[in-house]
Amino acid sequence: MNLLEKLELGWRKLASELDGKQHAERKLLEALQRDYQEETQLAEALKKQSEKVPYDHLRRKLLEIAEAEKHHAELLLEKIRELGGETPETADPARGDAALTTLDLLKILEEEKEEYAEYLNARALAKEAEREDIRQLLERIREEEALHRKELLDIVSRLNPLPIDR
Ligand SMILES: [Fe+2]
Numbered sequence: 001m002n003l004l005e006k007l008e009l010g011w012r013k014l015a016s017e018l019d020g021k022q023h024a025e026r027k028l029l030e031a032l033q034r035d036y037q038e039e040t041q042l043a044e045a046l047k048k049q050s051e052k053v054p055y056d057h058l059r060r061k062l063l064e065i066a067e068a069e070k071h072h073a074e075l076l077l078e079k080i081r082e083l084g085g086e087t088p089e090t091a092d093p094a095r096g097d098a099a100l101t102t103l104d105l106l107k108i109l110e111e112e113k114e115e116y117a118e119y120l121n122a123r124a125l126a127k128e129a130e131r132e133d134i135r136q137l138l139e140r141i142r143e144e145e146a147l148h149r150k151e152l153l154d155i156v157s158r159l160n161p162l163p164i165d166r
């Protein structure tokens, strides 16, 4: 192989690596936008549900979790912007898309479980896109989701003391 061919090969390899990274970044951006929407909707749903809870301390706990989800959404939005993405549209309850805001606590608990898995997936994308800062953020959020799941399970079982399939 002559020098020119070697150079061309090297260049092509670099281009395809850049391509791969760009592709991973796009996938990561999409995942973050999805997560942003879910966090926002979850925060709304938790707030709505808290209104129905007749015990102050449990209601406060739900509102705390709702605040944490809102904070997650804000942190995700920062990274979405860094990646050049736009603020994703969130469902407007006033427009009749209230599906998530009418979720009961058990469904919210399910959502938390799914979020936990979703963050695993997004974390892998962050690694592929070589965004260590985002990978760490997603890891931190994921740990908090695990905590929420425990807290919600506790709240649900206090409100509805039936045996729950764990
Ligand atoms: Fe969250």
Ligand SMILES: [Fe+2]
Residues within 6 Å of the ligand: 069, 112, 144, 145, 148, 149
């Ligand atoms: Fe959560």
